[in-house]
Amino acid sequence: MNTESLSLSKYLRDMSQQNVILTFKGTISQEILADVGINLRSRLGSFHTGKRIFAIFVELAQNIYHHSAQKEFSASKGRPAGVGMLAIQDSNDHFILSSGNLIENYKVEGLKERCQFINQMTSEELRTYYMQQRKRPTGGVGANIGLIDMARRSKNPLQYDIQDVDDDTSFFALSITVNKIELENETAI
Amino acid sequence: MKSLLIHDEHEYKPRISLDAETGIINIEGESYHEYTLEFFEPIFKWLGDYTEVPNKKIELNFRMSYFNTSSSRRFLEIMNLLEEYEAEKNGRVVVNWYYEKNDLDMLESGEEYAEDVKLEFNLIAY
Secondary structure, three states: OOOOOOOHHHHHHHHHHOOEEEEEEEOOOHHHHHHHHHHHHHHOOOHHHHHHHHHHHHHHHHHHHHHOOOEEEEOOOOEEEEOEEEEEEEOOOEEEEEEEEEEEHHHHHHHHHHHHHHHOOOHHHHHHHHHHHHHOOOOOOOOOOHHHHHHHHHOOOOEEEEEEOOOOEEEEEEEEEEEHHHHHHHHOO | OOOEEEOOOOOOOOEEEEOOOOOEEEEEEEEOOOOHHHHHHHHHHHHHHHOOOOOOEEEEEEEEEEEOHHHHHHHHHHHHHHHHHHHHHOOEEEEEEEEOOOOHHHHHHHHHHHHHOOOEEEEEEO
């Protein structure tokens, strides 16, 4: 057997042990995102659970799309699109949605500060912060409120890890945990 | 001025109708386009034209089931534009925010907009 070839059976086994229900690497198109959304929402049973998980998934995917330091020309979009990885784990009592992508080193400190700032806020403070930031004009294409939105929807801190890659870039991994019990209680009205 | 209808089969684009006769604007469905500035540009253009004439009525109906943060910013900008129309050109604007009655997230989004803008704003469960 070619030792360079990826062992998909081992890869699948590892993922299954980690309760991974979805992984993606590359540039994600609108169509794939829409398709994943429909499947997630039907698969996750409760309409509201599926919708909240999907909402977080969209923000992670679009963060990669707009902010990844690694771009590829996307034929379907006719312009460069960010490259990254996405995963969803479905455990007994929670979901974990993760994204990973390269970021420019000059953005690292600002991003860390932003995550820490968000993580020390109460839900009421996050609401105010979200509304304040939404009013401020942005220079870029994104809304600049994706991280706040994910923290609000998940009701858990943003877990992040930034590793050096080379002189120009670092790898930014972000995980969002959503507790299933909270989801059920909230929607049982 | 003509009415405008934006309706294609993509799940990530909302259905939008802007009626030049009645001033009724409907935005419904889901919205998570990657480039919302581009997608909403014709709507801003239409609203810009429509609000050149003073004293008109506008009824803005949102019936969304999901939208991303980028769309959320565009919605606020639309409402800000209508606020200006009311303040400067005597326009009469009402916003109706429809939400599915168990959808607390959507109700909360509506409440936040209602707090954010100075417009007659109705939150309507269905």
